[in-house]
Amino acid sequence: MAEDSISASAKGATFMVLLQVGSRAITFALNQILLRFLSPKILGVAVYLELYIHSSLYFSRESLRIATQRRSDGVQAAVNISYLAIVAGLPVGALMTELLLRSNYPNVPYLTTSLRISQLTAVIELLSEPAFVAVQQNMLYKTRAAAEATAVIVKTFVTAGLVFWAQGQGQELGVLPFAAGELAYSTSLTIVYLTQTAPVARLKGFSLFPKWVQTSTRQYAFSLLSKPLLYLSASLYLQTAIKWALTEGDKLLVGFFATLEDQGIYAVSANYGGLIARMLFRPVEDSSRNLFAKLCSDTKSKSDSDDEKTATKHNNGNVKQASTILRDILRIYSIASLITFAVGPTAAPLLLQVVAGNKWTDSGAGEVLATYCYCIPLLAINGVxxxxxxxxxxPAELQRQSFWMGAFTVGFGLSAFVFLRVLEMGAQGLVLANCVNMALRIVFNLSFATHFFERQGVEFKLRDILPNLYAGGATAVVPSLLARTQGLLGRYGILGDLVRVGAIGAVFAAFT
Known part of the structure; x- marks a missing residue:
């Protein structure tokens, strides 16, 4: 069973990465053309829409998603409880829309219309939630990858198409193309999920609609909703709310401290910097969460025929596998971090100039993206x-985590105040505040993992995930080498600089 889960997770993560890379390559090319038609102000306002949609979805479904991944009461129980996300989405979306409309929001064309479209977008995406939890329960990663890749491509084509049409017609649509793109994303995502999951439901005997659960116990409310899942979801809600503040805190702070133009610059840098995180790290994070939940769940009650000694031995073996998997992923990330730290800050502004043009490079986005290279490895390590x-x-440990995450929120806010207001570092300061935020969360996560494995009698040493000293020393030398060789191939322009940085980076990566 454990081997099957590991194999399914590995294959699923690989397939999701490949599909993400393919779909992102298409959208990346279109977005580069799109950036040449957009101003930093419009892109900054688009951040508002994205934050609104993500926040509405997050508060409606996140705790339910985590609960169904942590506890398996059967596919039908997970599907039943997922409908609470749809019910919650209506008042959550309406409340957030009214708050935004009554706030001092930016005056750009079609913003009110775009907000109403975004409200509908969130509801449509929540309709896919029963199919999503069924996909997760059955580890149908190909279905999830296909749905998300299709939705991203459709979204990009709709957004870009409207922008190009407006330019050709001399129309000013403001952020309306972004709202239409988000609506296209949610609609296509929901259609693919439902059409792909319905045949699986018929084959495996569960329903994508709420269905009575035949049980002789009192573990279900109204014979529909699993009480353990409800209690777990409720205990997770506060924690997910704090996590939202930490995850979306950068957008909130940049909206409070920065101008719309600065917000647009930060959005470009964060989107480019987060491209690797979305393509590579997110699929690994999602599949590993499912895998860790299965490997580290209590297996003593797995079979009535197992005696306690056999079940304990089986459980210990699964926990050892979880320890090995977590250690290996973190070690790969730590080695990749050295390469990013050494080469990224030099390569990032050059790549931005190639793909986005001088307008964005001259705006300061190149320096912000260079700083963001220090945040990317922290995002990866924190995610897994x-x-x-x-x-x-x-549940008790989750409550303790909520307390510490609240403390991290305060730390994040203080560091943002120092970087943005005291040192006046602008968007670069916000990136550094994010680094502080990620570092604090990583310390807590790794401390939890170490104590968890200690209680299980399984070895998990943090020094095993660290690169060797020689690689660390070389990381400190490479930036100096890149600076000293600047201009070596200057007669070839930016192409020469890219070749120089790429060659030094390749040699360093091989050494590492």
Whole structure:
């Protein structure tokens, strides 16, 4: 069973990465053309729409998603409880829309219309939630990858098409193309999920609609909703709310401290910097959370014929596998971090100039993107370590995590104040505040993992995930070498600089 889960997770993560890379390559090319038609102000306002949609979805479904991944009461139980996300989405979306409309929001064309479209977008995407949890329960990663890749491509074509049409017609649509793109994303995502999952439901005997659960116990409310899942979801809600503040805090702070133009610059840098995170790290995080939950769940009650000694031995073996998997992923990430730290800050502004043009490079986005290179490895390490915590922590431990995450929120806010207001570092300061935020969360996550494995009698040493000293020393030398060789191929322009940086980076990567 454990081997099957590991194999399915590995194949699923690989397939999701490949599909993400393919779909992102298409959207990346279109977005580069799109950037040449957009101003930083419009792109900054688009951040508002994205934040609104993500926040509405997050508060409606996140705790339910984590609960169904942590506890398996059967596919039908997960499908039944997922309908609470749809019910919650209506008042959550309406409340957030009214708050935004009554606030001092930016005066750009079609913003009110775009907000109403975004409200509908969130509801449509929530309709896919029953199919999503069924996909997760059955580890149908190909279906998820196909749905998300299709939705991303459709979204990009709709957004770009409207922008190009407006330019040709001399029309000013403001952020309306972004709202239409988000609506196209949610609609296509829901259609693919439902059409792909319906045949699986018929084959495996569960329904994508709420269905009575035949049980002789009192574990279900109204014979529909699993009480353990309800209680777990409720205990997770506060924690997910704090996590939202930490995850989306950068957008909130940049909206408070920065101008719309600065917000647009930060959005471009964060989107480019987060491209690797979305393509590579997110699929690994999602599949590993499911895998850790299965490997580290209590297996003593797995079979009535197993005696306690056999079940304990089986459980210990699964926990050892979880320890090995977590250690290996973190070690790969730590080695990749050295390469990013050494080469990224030099390569990032050059690549931005190629793909986005001088307008964005001259705006300061290149320097912000260079700073963001220090945040990318922290995002990766935090993602997988936090996936382990959310998959294995008890309700009491989750409450303790909520307390610490609240403390991290304060730390994030203070560091943002220092970088943005005291040191006046602008968007670069916001990136550094994010680095502080990620570092604090990583310390907590790794501390939790270490104590978890200690309680299980399984070895997990943090020094095993660290690169060797020689690689660390070389990381400190490479930036100096890149600076000293600047201009070596200057007569070839930016192409020469890219070849120079790429060659030094390749040699360093081979050494590492």
């Amino acid at each position: 370590s936090e996936a382990f915590v959310s998959a294995t922590a008890s």
